[in-house]
Amino acid sequence: MPPLDLHVAVFGASGAGKTxxxxxxxxxxxxPSFQQEYAYKIQAVNKAQGNRLLGRFYRLEEGTFPDGSTRFDEIEFDFFPRDLPEPAVRIHWxxxxxxxxxxxxxxxxxxxAMREGLLRLGMSQVGILLADGAKYRSEGTGYMRWLFEHFADECDRLRRTSAAAGEEVSFPxxxxxxxxxxxxxxxxxSARDFEREVCRDADDQLAKLCAVLRAEHAFGHRFMLLSSVAAPPDAQVDPKTSLGVRTLAPAVLVSTVEGAVREAQASRKEKSAKETFFQGLRDLMQFVDSVDDFLPKRYQIVSKILRFVSIKDFASTRVDRxxxxxxxxxxxxxxxxxxLTGMVAALRDDEGLRAYHQNQ
Known part of the structure; x- marks a missing residue:
């Protein structure tokens, strides 16, 4: 069976830390230590891309930060279970x-290149907007408001210019x-603290951004903390100490499932106005064999996911189980x-609980 394909689009201003x-x-x-703890590992589909990424990391160990990317990149990662030869999930980054x-x-x-790259947006189940933690720490709420306003304006500009050229851009x-x-x-x-600050101090800007993306639940729902390296004051950079990096792929997986549930709930006229997410997921499970008939193509992988991971696993199963x-x-x-169960477990360990928070 071929691997499940997850598509994620990553955005951030220059210097935010994407590279x-x-x-x-x-x-x-x-x-090997990651594989032992989490029971899976990843591999770059393109060996040359994998070698470039490792080269960047090793230069980090020497204290050299790589230059930011100046071109669109698509990188594919396969996720392999420990001791098994076939990949289970492929993430297109x-x-x-x-x-x-x-x-x-x-x-x-x-x-x-920009036109072709932006057309890939329509394939993406999940988008990640990366806020610069250094700027947020020094500039406070004003930086977050600027980020949301700027990103909303640019997305609106892109939608209008693309429509004028006869190409409709579809955002995650x-x-x-x-x-x-x-x-x-x-x-x-923690990510919960980050969520409280943003929803309290930049709610108007978040609402504008959601409206531009034509997605009511796009922002203000999922929050992450990410630290690719540790850089304490007056100390040497430690690229082996990170936060949230191991939680990122599991968060993309869960967000994809949640997106499919919302699509399914929106398509059902008989749904209750008080229906919760997990009730919607439970209903989705009841007719998972026919779910592909009404889900958009980018969410059809969810029917495969739910054949292997039950609603209990997403909702409340303990980490040890x-x-x-x-x-x-x-x-x-x-x-x-x-x-899939390894990814869900990663959201429940200590790092996952600090690094990832969803408020609905």
Whole structure:
């Protein structure tokens, strides 16, 4: 069986930390210690891309931060269960250069690259907007308001110019707001704290952004803390200490399922106005074999996910039980359940609880 395809689009202004994040994301999850703890590992589908990411990481160990990306990149990662040969999940990572949201294309070639890259948005189940933790720490709420206003204006501009050219841009409907460089904040600071601050101080800007994206629940629902490296004051950078990097792929997986549930609930006229997310997921499970008939193509993988991970796993299963299920799946050679339950478990461990929060 081919791997499940998850598509994620990552955005952030220049200097927000996307390039460092990608290198740390890859390096952390290729290590034997990660595979032993989480029972899966990742591998770059393109060997040359994987080598470039490792090269960036090793230069980080020497204290050299890589230059930010100036072009659109698509990188594919396969997720393999421990001791099993076949990949279970493939994540397509679309990295959009920060300068695309700040400057005009320099020439016709870049304009065409931008057009082709942005068309990939329609394939993405989840978008990640990366806020610069250093700027947020120094500038406070004003920076977050600017970020949301700026991103909303640029998305609106893109939609209008694309429509004028006869190409309709489709944005992801499910989003994660992630704060980079989280090591600059106190150890007790969590994604829940970040959520409270943003929803309290920038709610109008969030509402505008949701309206531009035509997705009521796009922002203000999922929050993450991400630290690709630890850089305490007056100390050497430690690229082996990170936060949230191992939680990122599980958050994308869960967001994809939640997006499908919302699509399914919206398509059912008989749904109750008080229906909760998990009630919607339970109903979705009841007719999972026919779910592909009404879900948009980018969400049709959810019917496959729900055949391997039950509603209880997403809702309330304890971490220790999830890990037992994961190990049992590995013993039975059940590739999909091994990786999927491993990802859900990663959201429930100590790091996952600090780094990821959803308020609905």
């Amino acid at each position: 460092v994040l990608l290198a740390a994301f890859y390096r952390a999850q290729t290590q 679309y990295d959009y250069p920060g300068r695309w949201w700040e400057e005009e294309p320099v020439d016709a070639d870049e304009r065409e 409907r499910e989003w994660i707001l992630a704060l980079s460089k989280a090591d600059l904040f106190p150890p007790e600071y 999830l890990k037992r299920m994961r190990e049992d799946a590995i013993r039975r050679g059940d590739t999909f359940k091994a990786v």
